[in-house]
Amino acid sequence: MKKILVLVVALILTVGIEAQQSPGKNHSKLNISCKTCHTCDVPTKDEPCLVACPRENIVTVYQKPEETPELIVIDQLSDRYESVHFSHKIHAQMSVMSGGCENCHHFNTSGPILKCNSCHETSRQRDDVSLPDLKGAYHRQCMDCHREWSHETGCNSCHTLKKNLTDTKRDNDKKKYTGKDHPPILEPAHISYQTNTDKGKLVTFYHDDHTKKFGISCVSCHKQENCTKCHDVNRESNDKLKTVSTKKTFEEQHKNCISCHKEDNCSSCHSSTKLEPFDHAKKTGWALSKYHINLSCAKCHGSKLPYKKVNKNCSxxxxxxxxxxxxxxxxxxxxxxxxxxxxxxxxxxxxxxxxxxxxxxxxxxxxxxxxxxxxxxxx
Amino acid sequence: MSGKSRRDFLKKSALIGAGVAGFSTTTSKAAPKNILSEDRMGVLVDTTACVGCRNCEWACKDAHGLPAGNLESYEDRKILETKRRPDHTALTVVNEYPHGKNSNLPIDLKVQCMHCDHPACVSACIVGAFSKQENGSVIWDTDMCIGCRYCMAACPFQIPAFEYDKALNPLIMKCDFCFERTKEGKLPACVSICPVEALTYGPRTELIKIARSRIKRNPARYVDHIFGEYEVGGTSWMYLASKDFKELDFPNLGKNPAPGVSESIQHGIFAYFVPPVSLYALLGGIMWITKRRKELEEEGKI
Structure with a gap:
């Protein structure tokens, strides 16, 4: 009886795992070549003839960070150390500005998110060594960012030695991230750049004007940001005058600003003195009354960037x-x-x-x- | 009683002596073992994955019975500020270099014996203590070693170390590719502990394919060079990096095996008794000239 029960459980588990790996019913309608995943011309359910991991040029799924699991307990490999409590949601919230989900969920199929161990084997002693094993894969994912901003490689920042673990610590680890979002990012109010142009050496960029006044979302500028941008323990203060490296080309240097400031001339940003923050009355000649001061820019100027100009007439x-x-x-x-x-x-x-x-x-x-x-x- | 025991001792000594003599003759008859198996193993070191945690240093010491200290003490990164070489206290060390292309992270580089396919140490060892084994490792027989340190001078990577501080029975020390562990079917200690699997252990031919595919898939991450694929005729340990290997203190070596140069000079000079024959010819010539001169002088006098 026991044996039958074990068999049934095993069967359910295998079916469960296989179902999890399926990319969904309608995946054939996606705009990807079948050859990306299948080796044969007519893959069937019984013989899907899947290519081995990792699959190149694959699309990945997107999930809103808020809909993702809050906490993931990584306990498959724990021996010397206790299992790791990974704050998934908070990391997903950061990933929006640094490469998206595929930063970690690389080579995912178009369907549900695959578990790391569907490609990365748990044993280091294995026949196919072309991919890192599970332990290597986990550590690479975490440490590539963590050591970049912490400048440390110690184990204890993520791991707790089993012998040091107490019940309170275990509870605290679990509670630590419950219901928590990534804390608001400490944005600079303004950044001054020292450039090498003849006229108007100084560029004053009012970051808070762009985020708070204009309501431009972080991700419209910060898409492939490095973790160190916010997290570096040795981060320099933003109040310091920053010297712009002259190695970049004109296009590269102005890329971020020019996508919106197409019609502006040099002196809108470059000046010999520090520029004033944005003032609707001075800039446009139309002071915002108390009815308009609290409106978002998009309400009058449209949500598309750069904002369209509006007639002064009420109508x-x-x-x-x-x-x-x-x-x-x-x-x-x-x-x-x-x-x-x-x-x-x-x-x-x-x-x-x-x-x-x-x-x-x-x-x-x-x-x-x-x-x-x-x-x-x-x- | 004492006589009997003495006789026993003498008997035993004679037996052992004969045994040792017999054994040594059999070993000395065999030339230094230098097997180049098709399936020899190797390690691919991906320096772009290495985080410089130095766990490999600890595991190596632990596996070779060297004083290792506790693992947590290796978290101190200050030691990476100075460049180190493997020695008799640490058979492998990690050094740190400024970042390469496409990353702000420093490059961490594990150094140990490369386990050459055509090892200079095997060629240089005058007692034949060194050997290239079927699994790719280059090891040496401590009992045969006479401590001449020719292997240290011959090594193009300056790897073998010597216990200079020991007055009695100092030994040659270097990475042995965890010969004892791999014999038991275990992974080399450093490969086993590496948290990021920057060290991939596998058949050398397979590792070259993997290294090539990594470069092809991610050309921005790597320089297009597998160090050790061809250097000094190929090595069992091979490296991938994000920076030119010259900037990582790798010696600039040709593709020819290191022993090839020394051996060809030696063998060239001594082939067909050329040096002795030419030396005697030269001496004979000098003798003939002096003799002739004397004869002429005597003729002139008369």
Whole structure:
């Protein structure tokens, strides 16, 4: 009876593992050559004739970091050390800016994410040594980044010796990442660059203008970022004047900025003195009122970068506004019954709302704001 | 009693003496073992994967009964600030070099005996203590070694070390490719412990194929050179790197086996008794000239 039970469990497990490795029902419709994974012309379910790992030029899956497992316990190889608690979600959140999921999940099929041991064998003594074994694969994945920013290769930053393990430590390791996101990144407010141009040596880049004011997402600029950019223990302060290396070509040097600042001239960024941060009134000649100050740029300028220019006229955005639909009280003045029936341009000449409204269209001696066409309600 | 035991001792000594004599004649008859098996094993060192944890140094000492200390003490990276050579206290060492192309990480490089396919030490050893084994390892018989240190002078990689600090019975020391461990079917100690498997143990021919495919798949990561594939006629240990090997203190060696040069000079000079014959001819010539001169002088006097 016991034997049968073991057999059944083993069968379920093998079926489970095989099912996990299948790239999904509709994978034949994907835009990848069948030869990427199959050696024969007509692969069947029984004879899939799969090429050996690693499979070249394969597409990988994408999963939102928030949907991925929070914590992965790596315990397959634990002997001297206790199993490792890997904060997967937090790492996935970082990977968005540094190469994406495929940074670790390389050569994945188009279906579900494969386990590392589907290609990397657990034993170091094996026939096919073309790929690193599981221990080697794990360590390479982790240490390539970790030693880059920590400048250390000690085992204890990830591992706990079994003899040093206590129940409290085990619990703490598990709780440490529960419900936690990657902490907000410490962004620089501004970075000053010393360039080698004749005119305007100094470039002041207001990082927080771009992220906070303009609401540009990190990933629009930082796609293949190195871990050390944020994590290096010897990281230099951003307040320091940075000298730009002159080895790069003009295109390479300006690549990141020019994708948006296509129409700007050199002096928009280059100056002999430190430039001021972005000010909507100074830059565009149109001060943001209290109604507009809290809006995202995209609300008026469209979500596509670079932002499109907008007419100063209210109706260029507020197309639905007319004398009947506009609630005048939001301006701080509730129009009385007589004035409510007038059209906008009767007071606001040529529908120009930036100019002071006039009363002289109807009234000879009246003027605004001395005499008001209604009740002040306050803004 | 004493007489009997003395006789026994003498008998035993005679037997042992005869045995040793017999044994030594059989071994001395055989030329230095220099097998180049098709299936010889090797190690591919991928220096782009090595993290410089120095666990291999510890494992090597541990496996060879050398004082190793505890593994945690190897985490100190200060030691990497100076370049070291393998010696009688450490048969392998890791050195660190500035980063190569396409990475900010330093290059860590494990140094040990390369286990040449045509070893200079085997050729130089005057007692035939050194041998190239079927599994690729170059080992030596401590009992046969007379401590002449010719192997140290011959090695193109300056690997064999000598226990100079020992007054009695100093030994030649070098990496033996964990000959005892591999005989038991185990992996070499360094290969076994490496956390990133920067050291791949396998048949040499297979390793060359793997190394080539790694370079082909990732040309930005590696320089297109497998050190040890052809150097000094090929070595069992081979290296991949992200930087020119000259910048990693690898000697610039030709493709010809190291012993080839010395052997061809020696064999060339001594072939067909050329030097003795020419020496005697020269001396004879001088004698003839002096004799002739004397004769002429005497004739002139008369």
């Amino acid at each position: 260029s955005c507020h197309q639905g506004w007319n004398a009947e639909t506009f609630k005048h009280s939001v301006t701080g003045l509730q129009l009385d019954e007589i004035h409510l029936e007038l059209g906008c341009e009767d007071c606001h000449a040529e529908n120009n709302f930036a100019k002071k409204p006039g009363c002289d269209g109807c009234h000879e001696d009246f003027n605004y704001p001395k005499q008001k066409p209604g009740k002040v309600v306050g803004k």
